Amino acid sequence: MLTEVRQWLREEPRQAASLGVSALALLLSFVDVRVDWLDPAWLAVLLCGVPILREGAEGLFTRFDIRADVLVSLALVASVIIGEIFAAGEVAFIMQLGALLEERTVARARAGIERLVRLTPRTARRLAEDGTESVIPAEAVRAGDRLRVLPGETIPVDGVILTGQTAIDQSVMTGESLPVDKGPGDAVSSGTVNQFGSFDMRAEKVGEDSALQRMIRLVQSADAGKARIVRLADRWATWIVLTALLAAAGTWIVSGEVLRAVTILVVFCPCALVLATPTAIMAAIGNATRHGMLVKEGDALERLARVRTVAFDKTGTLTYGTPGVARAVSALPGLAPDALLRLTASAEERSEHPLGKAIVRDFRATGAAAAAVEAFRMLPGRGISATVDGTPLLAGNAALLAEHGITLPPELEKEAEHARQQGQSLVYVALDGKAAGLVALADELRPTAAETLAGLRRCGVDAVLLTGDSDAAAQSVTSRLPLSAVRSHCLPEDKLRWIRQQEAQGQPVCMIGDGINDAPALKAAFVGVAMGGAGSDIAVDAADMALVQDDIRELPHIIALARRMMRTITCNLSFSLLLNFAAILLAMTGLLTPVSGALVHNAGSVLVIVNSALLLHWQARG
Missing domain, CATH: 2.70.150.10 (Calcium-transporting ATPase, cytoplasmic transduction domain A)
Structure with missing residues (x-):
């Protein structure tokens, strides 16, 4: 929170100074401090009220748009005319504070498209x-x-x-x-x-x-098509303004007291209504941050509460995104799998191929000593050759062994076919002109993946896999995880098309991804969540939210938090409307003055903030 305040002071020094001076002026006015009989509350009226008057007038006269600012402007002008300067300043200050909270939750400028453009050779x-x-x-x-x-x-190109x-x-x-x-x-x-x-x-x-330029256009079009949620106070503003004016005019006509009419306008100001949504969102964002989720879009949690389908990319989300040795299979009597891995890793030490590097990395993790290597040669597109502990060794694809007249025994062919069905990549190994075995590599599944999907299912959310990998790789994941559907061989436009089809059918989708290829889908989805640790900068920029530590276990909690936040907002709105109507009845009878009405009305704003603050430490039940 302190970091957020510092950032706000750097980015909006004038707004910070304006609110600070206004708060001090209202405090001096409340304790009846005067400067040459001038009410200090005038400072709050000028600093906080004038921008509201300007925005209300611009919306009304240039766009013919009746928003909450119009009613606030009427209350400010009426309060000033009858000399209730403190009430005018207090209402203006609360409204500007609510606007500030709302601004701090909206999206920061994103640079995803610029990053994509910089990728262009x-x-x-x-x-x-x-x-x-x-x-x-x-x-x-x-x-x-x-x-x-x-x-x-x-x-x-x-x-x-x-x-x-x-x-x-x-x-x-x-x-x-x-x-x-x-x-x-x-x-x-x-x-x-x-x-x-x-x-x-x-x-x-x-x-x-070119393919990269097509992806850039996909991201741009997806961003332009994403809808924004309108602030509830503005959505209902026309009816609020009409009701307030009719109530004030009717009271003035019946009672003949303009003070009662002005009081109605003051208590009808939608301060609590304005605060109901942004305060709950800010508290929920604070909770999400504690659970490793960076929320970048102000309305992202609102949208997440409506999601019933979560689409996962495979690589880097449900898996770690880096190949690792799944197993080593020996085809020679007396050669243990560990010994085969040692010989292969020793030969791959000088290899530039990612599969060779993965074999070396996993072997080093065992702490075993490497074998002596001589006569190393890279064979691009096929593999490597070397002499290891005095024995000629070949490691690579099946074509490399066939090129040297080496045939695979049936049992090794069977093991290879089984590995391919699981989506694993194969490195065949030959020693001294004979097939010695194979090393199977796979993208390792995250240990928390099954737990996460089970948690989503308890939340009533379906999990779908969208991956660019082969059918075999996709099915190997499906067999171990409770997924509702799987789509393989997905290019960026395929993921984008599937998401748009779902949402056209009224099924909002949350997309979870980490790669540049996921950027269009993350932009187009109702909610996009990027893997902030392993994910690309472009994916993070394209998404509405990011998992800072890549801990997907937090997804069920975040979805439950979003739904809890929406219930809190509904409670806040209901309470603020009931309080407003009760205050109107008291104002009609003359029991509330503009100042006391403003205090009662703003006490409701405080209660709304307190109720929202309960979200900060809310924890979803298992």
Whole structure:
């Protein structure tokens, strides 16, 4: 809270000073301190009331829009005319305080689209007919150009590989956790990253037609289409203003006392109504923050309370998003799986391939000593060869073993097929010209995933999986988690299309994702939640909320909190309306003056704030 106040003071120093001076002026007026018989409350009227008058007049006369500011303006003017300056200043101060609380909960400026634009490659290596290479701006590439992409570079445009073998990190576009091996004839997309091995390609889709540019347009269109929730006080303002004017005019006509009419306008000011929503939202945001959820959009929790379907991306959300060794299988008598993993990891020490690095990382975690390695060679697109402890070793795909005339025994083929059905990636290993076994790698499931989905089900929320991975990888997750539906091979536009279809049918969707490819879906969803730790900056910017520590266990609590917040808002609104109508009856009978009416009316605002504050430490029951 202290950090939030400091940030507010830096961002809005004039507003902070205005409210501070107004509060002091009202205090001096309340204790009857005067400066040359001038009521200090005039400062609150000028500093807080004038902006309300200006906004009310602009809305009424330029847009013909009757909002809560119109009624407040009438009460301010009427109070000043009859000399009730303290009442005018008090009402103006409370309204500006409510506006401040509301402003602090709305969305901060987001830079997601700018980050996507910065991902666009700036240059490309074009090859001339004589084979000479020149670096040109990426926007100068034309369809049909021959380009060269070096290891570690981002692919500048969509195209097809002509020569060379490599592995491509496609997580930007598909969210796949594992790199994909590519060779001649395979398609590559702009924005994806060449992991190792240079290759030549033919440009096919360039400029605005490229995959990355299409994603940028998806994010822009999704953001433009998201609806905003209107403040309830403004939604009902026309009826509030009409009722207040009729009540004040009727009382004046019947009683002949203008003081009673002004009192009605003062007590009818929707201060508590204005505070009912933002105070509850701020308290709920504080609670969510304590549970590791950063709420970026002011109305995100309001929307989350209506969600009955949560769509998960797989990689990085339900899983960790990094490959790990699932198991090692030996096909040689006397060679234990641990020994096979040791030999393979020792050979992969110098490998640039992500699967090789994953094998090395998991082996190092065991603390075992590596074997001696000689004659190491990278074989792009196939694997590696080396001599380990004096024995020739091959590690890579099935094509590498076939190239060396090595056949897989039936039992190893069966193990490989079983691993593929679970969506695992395979590294085959051969020793001294014989098939020695395989190492299966998989994206590890988060241990809290099953608990989270069970909690969502208790909340009456269905969990759906939307993933760019293969059917086998998706089904391997489905078999272990209580998911309602699964859709695999999803590109960004496929996720976006599915979300729009659901919401067109009246089914608001909360999307949980972590990758750049999830940004359009996070923007378009009724509520977007990004993984703040492992997720990309672009996904976080596109979302309404972010899990700071990637702890998805908190999702059921946050949804229950959102629903509790909406019940609190309903309670606040009901109480404030009942208090207003009771105060109107007292004002009609002359039992309340403008000052006492303002005090009674603002006491209701205090009670609303106290009730909202109970959300700060609310905890969902298991």
